[in-house]
Amino acid sequence: MGDILKSSTKINNPKELGQYLLKERKNLQLTQKEISEFADVGRKFIIELEKGKETARLGKVFELLNSLGLELHIIKRGDN
Numbered sequence: 001m002g003d004i005l006k007s008s009t010k011i012n013n014p015k016e017l018g019q020y021l022l023k024e025r026k027n028l029q030l031t032q033k034e035i036s037e038f039a040d041v042g043r044k045f046i047i048e049l050e051k052g053k054e055t056a057r058l059g060k061v062f063e064l065l066n067s068l069g070l071e072l073h074i075i076k077r078g079d080n
Contacts, residue, residue, distance in 0.1 A: 008073065014054045015052030017061075018052040018053070021050060021065075021068065028069075032050075035064070035067060040063060041060045
């Protein structure tokens with residue numbers, strides 16, 4: 001689990017997820033059109049997700065994560 005934490009980014013809300021995905025897409029030098037075709041989702045979905053729309057379909061989010069070479073990890077919070 002230590003390796004996951006070294007390269008992880010905490011995402012607290014849909015807007016932060018959208019900002020992170022936008023950054024990753026740009027790092028890969030992909031346009032919204034290119035990534036939407038690669039992930040087999042509509043360009044409108046990419047636009048809305050990158051803007052932090054809260055009603056994004058979870059299945060499509062996973063398709064996009066996979067297309068960007070990302071995966072989702074859930075880490076239980078410690079008692080604070």
